[in-house]
Each structure stands twice: as structure tokens, then as C-alpha cells.
Amino acid sequence: MAIPMPVTTPVTTTRKATQRPTLLTRLDELGRELWQDKLGTLGFAVIVGLLLMAIFAPLIAPYDPAAQSVISRLKPPAWLPKGSWEHILGTDHLGRDVLSRVIYGARASLLVGVLVVLFAGSFGVVLGLWAGFRGGRTDSIIMRIVDVQVAFPGLLLILLVISVIGPSMTTMIIVLVVTNWMVYARVVRGIVLSVRQTPYVEAAEMIGCKTSRVIFRHILPNLTSPLLTLGILEFTNIVLAEAALSFLGLGVQPPATSWGLDVANGRDYIFVAWWLITFPGLSIATTVLAVNLFASWVRVTTDPQEREKRFAYQRAKLAARQARRSPKAQSPKATSQGGRS
């Protein structure tokens, strides 16, 4: 079983939690809960695997992802006739090893995803805190900027800017940060506004707590859970955006590798070499799916009501199944669930 360490995900800033002596037991508890959600565990395991794959790519990949070989062009995967175990997932039109490219491709996706979520997240959180805390004119100016920018023709503007500046990984990261911070600012401001009205924050302010202390002690803890879920979901959006931009030729540039770029390269060969688009595309889908599965576990786990509901449904389903098996155990009257049907 993978060691459950949710803190490895990009946006967990559980600074407070690390100071508590019970961190280990809490992690242990969380691990047990995760283990009960098979899909969540699967997602988590895949994420850990992908991270390891990206970090240790040079050790794992059988070939240099950029190494070309004219004699072994368009080789099919190993299990097909004409395939060979030298290139398990086959080779592309330049004779490059597909498996190695898939392994290295994880780097671009994860790096862009993590960096954009970190930068856009910090920027958005700071502006959201500022707006929510200062209120008044600061708030209305920041929120007006958010409103205006949300109504921009986002992707078209991105395309224009990238085409003028010239595509590169750095350009892509900057542009994605600049166009993705608003959602964090909105969420954070909303929470700050509602938390500030709670009696305990009013009390803290009334007895003269420093602003920084109010923010770090009282407001940030309320932000961690929604920001965690938001950050994870945004991560999937960024991974998909990176893939799409690279597919359009405006993201990662050769000779660097990216899954989106590889799908674009394989596009001209879809009639003769289906594996060229299949494996990189599958990698993107697997990454995003794994993160989504993990995210839905995180969401349910951080929401006590949802947890209770899920439990109740599971139990009711079980009871219904048992009732069907032994119909005499319950009278027909007793199975009534209220006048729904």
C-alpha cells in the first residue's frame, strides 16, 4: 500500500498541521479512510507513480526520447506482429521510442501543472485575501479586474500573445498563470467575507489581534479545505490546457517532449500508426482521471455531510439487497420509504 501523504499535493500549505504532535496519527487515520475508497486509492497510487516516473525519467526510460533512428521508423508495439520488445510501445515517424517519450512527457505536464497552480494560486489567494480583508475600494477594484478578465476571450488572447512573443514552455506558464488566478481570488474573497462575519473572528478583531494573526490563525484554516479541492481540480484543467496548447504547436517546443505535442506529431500517421496518438493521449487521460478520482475523495472527506450521506446510501443499498434475498424477513409495509415512488 502506498504511504498516504496527501501533503505532497501542490497546494497543501498545512503549516499549522505540521506543528501538531498528532500529525502522524492523523495521517494514519486519513490513510485508512483513503484505503476504503478504492477509486480514490487507485487515483492516489497513479499520481504517486506518475510523480516518480517524472522525477526518475532518465533512470527508467529505455532510450533518449529525442534519439532518432531511420532504420526503426514506425515500429508497432511489441505485442503486434512486426513489433519487437526493444520498443515496447513502438516508435514514431523519426524512429524515436514511444515509451521513452511517454515517460519524459510526464515531466512537461506535471511541471506546468504544478507551477501554474502554485503561482496562479498564490497570486489569486493574496489578492483575494487583500480584497476580502480591506474591503471598500480595494475590494471593488480587485473584483472589477477579476470580472473584466473573466469576460476576456481567454484562449484567443492566449493564442495572440503566444504567437507574438514566440511559443515556449516559459511563455506558456506565464500566460496560464495570468489567465487562471481569478478563480482563486473569487473563492478566497468569498470565504474571507463570510468568515469575517463569524463571532470568533469579530471577537479576535475586537480584542485587538494583529491583522496578520487574524489572517493566519483564523482565516487561513478555513481556506485550506476548499483551496485544496480547487487547486487539485485546477491542476487537471492546467494539464489539459498544456496538452491542448502543445497540440496546437503553441506550447512545449521540440526537441522537448510533451504528450500533447506527441499527439500532434502522430496525427499525420493515424491511418498507419494508431499507437502514436494512443499512448500519449492515454497518458493525459490517465493523469487527469487519477487526479479527478483523488479529488472526489478529498471533496467527500472534507465535507462531513457528504460523508454521512454516502454512508447512508451504501447501507440502504446493502439492506435492500438483503431484503430482496429474504423477502419474508420484512413485511411489505415496513419497506416504505415515504411517498416517493
Place this chain on the structure above:
Amino acid sequence: MGGFLLRRIGQGLLVVIGVTVIVFIATRMVGDPVKVMLPLSATDAQRAAFAQQIGLDRPIATQFVDFVSDMARLDFGDSLWQRRPALDVVLERLPNTLKLIGAGLGLAILLSLPLGAIAALRPGGWVDRTTVFVGLFGLSLPQFWFGLLMIVFFAVTLGWLPTSGMGGARYYILPAITLALPSLARLVMLVRSSMIDELNQQYVRTARAKGLHFKRVVMVHAMRNTLVPFVTLAGWELISALAGYTVVVETVFAWPGLGLTAMQAIQKSDLFLMQAIVFTVAVLIVVINVGLDILYKLIDPRIRLA
């Protein structure tokens, strides 16, 4: 109502001004249009002549004033690639994109309401599980990849549908499904979770205690409330599709819309055409936003347009 609309239109103006400034900064200050638009083989004399033609030799402030007045008069210059006014190209391609969005989003909206509602009625049932499954996959599959797989399967292997381009109804099927997939996923998940929430609300208990048919409780009481977030998200889907999310689908299926034109403009280094596209879409989004606000008011009486 009037005051509210005025404020929204004012905000729309801010959007258009913001877009104008960004386009100006990107094209005139960060990037060099001469370098971008002229071929590498161009002589220095040609470069100087071009710079003078588009006014690059003048001070930056004058350039900005000219730029803004050009935009205000909808004069975007001639497309270098097509050698005719850029706006003509945009207006010629825009309907194709609108048709694609209409088909794709229409599909997503029509499917998501009943699917999400049925899923919410029987949580854990097979419709629910299928819905969650479709939702997860719709959110996880890269759109361009899904489109390519559809081409390989339905167009190449089975030969049922055309691979690309625009024509009769058959040409719409694959691009519309591809465009619909992520929107459908988001919308269906929203309908499902919102319906589950609404069915737990106290007013639903009131409606049930009134002895109303369950169909009416769901379709009128809960559904009307679900429509509030649904319209918000559907509006967002419409706007982000216009904002360029059709580019990917249009590129994959060679659909002659605005998105494909934008990609071609980039490849041909046709900055003027690109400007025209961005500006037109920005204005379109502003108009749609105002329309959506009126729609929200119709659906949710608690919103005051004051």
C-alpha cells in the same frame, strides 16, 4: 433595470478597452509586427516601408490613439493572408463557429438536464453510476485526443461519417459530440449534485406534504431551482466556447470557423486578422453577458436588476 443594464454595459466597455490595451501592448510593444509579419527575406527598405505604412515610426502615444480610433471604427486593416479587410474574413467565418457551438452546446444542454435529474432521483442506481462515469471521463479525456479517436473509429475504420470539413448534417455529428463532451460532463455533474441538494431542501418536503405528484415535485419544484446554477454554468460554457475553446475542435476536424482561422492567422503571421478576431469575439462576449444577466433575472426572482 435600466441602471443595472447600464452598469453591465459599462463593465462590458471596460472589457473591450482591456482587450484593446492588451492587444496593443502585445502587438506593438512586446512583439515587433514587422518581424512577425514580413518574411525573413524582406529587405531593410521593405521593412521600413511596412513600418511606416502601419505607423510604427510615430511616437507610441500617437500610435495608441490611432489604434483605438481604428478599433472604434471597426477598421482592423487588411488581412495579409487573404488580402481583404480582416473584418470581412471574421464575419464570413463566425457563423460557422456559431453553428458548431449551437450543435455542441445544444447537445450538452439537452442531454445533461434529463440525465442529471434521473441520476439524482436514484443515487447509486445504474443511471447515476453511468452519469458519474461519463462525467469523470468527459472531464478527463483531452478534447483533441477524443476527437482524433472518433475520427479513427467512426470515419476511418467504420467509414460512417466524414473525417473533416463542413457540409450537411453528417458533418456536424463528430465535431458536435467532441465539443459537447467536456461541457456535458460539467453540466451533468452540476445538475446531478444540484438536484440532490434541492431534493433535500425543506421546500421539497413542503411540496411532498401537499400531496403533489412526485413528478411535479421534481420537474417543477426542484428543477426550477436547479436551473439557477445550470443557466450560470451553461452561460459560462457558451462564453468559454466563444472565447476560443472551439479552436481545438475546429483544428482537429478542419472546421472552417473562427478558431481554425485564428490558427491559420497565427501560422501566416497575420496579426491584423488575429486582432480582428480577438476584438470581435470580445464584443460578442460582452453582448452575450448582458443577455445572460437578463435570463438570470427571469429564472431567479431574487436577483434584482437595480
Place this chain on the structure above:
Amino acid sequence: MNISAMSNQEPLLEVEKLKVEFDTRRGLVQGLRGVTLSIGRGETLGVVGESGSGKSVTAQAVMGLIDLPGRIASGDIRWKGRSLLGPDGERYARDIRGKEVAMVFQDPMTSLNPVLKIGTQIGEVLERHLGMTRAQARNRAADLLAAVGISAPVRRLDQYPHEFSGGMRQRVMIAMAIACEPQLLIADEPTTALDVTIQAQILELLAELQQSLGLSVVLITHDLGVVAGLCHRVAVMYAGQIIETGLAEDVFERPAHPYTQGLLRSTPRLDEVSDRLVSIEGTPPNLVTPPEGCSFQQRCPLSGEACRKAPKLEHIRPDAEAACWQPSVPAWATPLMSPTFP
């Protein structure tokens, strides 16, 4: 009204040995543990008890509002002698709910649909049960609004709930409930969420309607003063069971069950000078693992060996029942002030 005069009449609503369970992560919560009660025509029954005692669950069971994770485990609910449970019963129940038996809920702020016009929400009951056309329903809805004391009713029909105050919304709820001239109205803490002055108005309205329409009313409340003012009979609930029932005046004057005594003792009174509020010590039992025997034994000053066995609801007087091994024994010394107080 005389109870014995009514007893030869068939009761409207009978609840018999009703058990309701809630399947939660903490375990199987036994919400109702065998509740039996009946209401005759024109009668007003007050159901009192603290939160979690099962008052509202009883009402919800009658109205078919027990949802997952809850379920009716056993027992029966009968309307005019016919069961409301089981497939046949549910079909019958759908026709009488909203028509012959109606309910007013606790929180008027959330009980009305925020995006439907008031006229629509009242009208749909009339269309459903009385087969009225939309126009007929609209006219009748305006009359109903006037009947519950809402001015300019025709204009109000086209407004939405957020345009009404809390008290006005509760009036709308009542108008909706009496739309089809029901025989029984269940009011689940109808005034808890309202201001004190509005509370009195709403209760007055209920009393008036009860008189003019000859309604039977089940009034669920934790406010003993409300019961004393409005109800003929009272049922006291504790931990999912009825532990005492009888004529309202009797129960208040001569409470038999120690819990009822404690409840009355802890009700602050205006006509007595008291330095402090008193309460019953301890908390109600956990309904996942209810104690063997009497559920009040841990908090009861009188509890003894006998209380290990569960007492049944038995007649202590002709019109009164209590579930206690030592009914009518004063459980607390009369002086309400603590003797240790200096």
C-alpha cells in the same frame, strides 16, 4: 370539549406502535420506539418534548416524509381506519396528504419554494386535489390569503417568497395547508422561528381557524405555555416514546411522570419570583444504544430497581396515562430554589 363524548366516534388519525430507525455512521438510531396515539375530530393535541425526542419524526412519518437514512421499521399509521403504509396505503396517502391532512413546518423561510410565485404554490394544491382550473385556483388562493390575514391578496399572489416577512410566510404556509379544508392540521413548531409578537399572532390565527373550520390540530412544540393555551390533550415525548398523555390541564396540574414534572419545573414562570433557572440534570439517552428499561432512569431522582424493566403506558386516571413505575410521586422537592444556595 369532553373527551368521553368523542371516544365513541371513530378517530381520524391513529398511530400504532410506530418504530422509525435512522441508519447512520454512528449506528442505528432508534428515532421512534413504539409510539401510539390517536386524534379525534375537532380535537387539539399538543406534543411536547425536547429536541430529539421524536416529536417531529412522528409528524414526518404521518406526512410520508421519512427519507433515507430513516425508515419506518414497524407499526402502522391509519387515517380514518385505513393504513397509510405499504404500496396500497401510499397510494391512498398521496390522495389525502395536502387534502385531508396538511402540515405547517417550523421554518417559514425555507419551507416555500424561492423561485415560484406564492399564487402558484397555493394554487397547485387546489389543482391537484380539487381538480380546479388555474383561474379557479387563483381566485381561491386570493381568498385564502385574505382568510389568513394578508392584505392586498391579489397583488401578493404574483410575488415571490423573498418579498414576504417571516410571519407573512408562515401565514402563506397556513393558507396553503387549509386550502382544501383539511380535517387535520399538523403544525410542527410553527412559531419557533418567529419573533415573539408574531408568534402570538400566528397562534391566534391557528386557534381561530380551528374554531371556524372545525379542524383537528396536532401542535408540536417545546413551549409548554403554547400547549396550555391551545390544546385539549397533551402527549409528552421522551427518547422516542410517549411517556405521559392526558388532558392538558390535568397534566399541567398533576404531572405523573418525573420527566413531565421536571419539564414543568424548568419552565420559567412570570408569576413566580425565582432567582435562577432550573433544569433537569443530565442529557437524554443515546438512541443508538438506548438503556434497558425506563429511558429516563439515569436522570430520574426516583429511579430504582424496578426501573430496569421498561414501564408501559398505563392508565393512572380515566383520561390520563403514564409510563412510570411510580407515577404521580413528586420527584423533586417543591422549593424550586436549590437548598444549597446561601
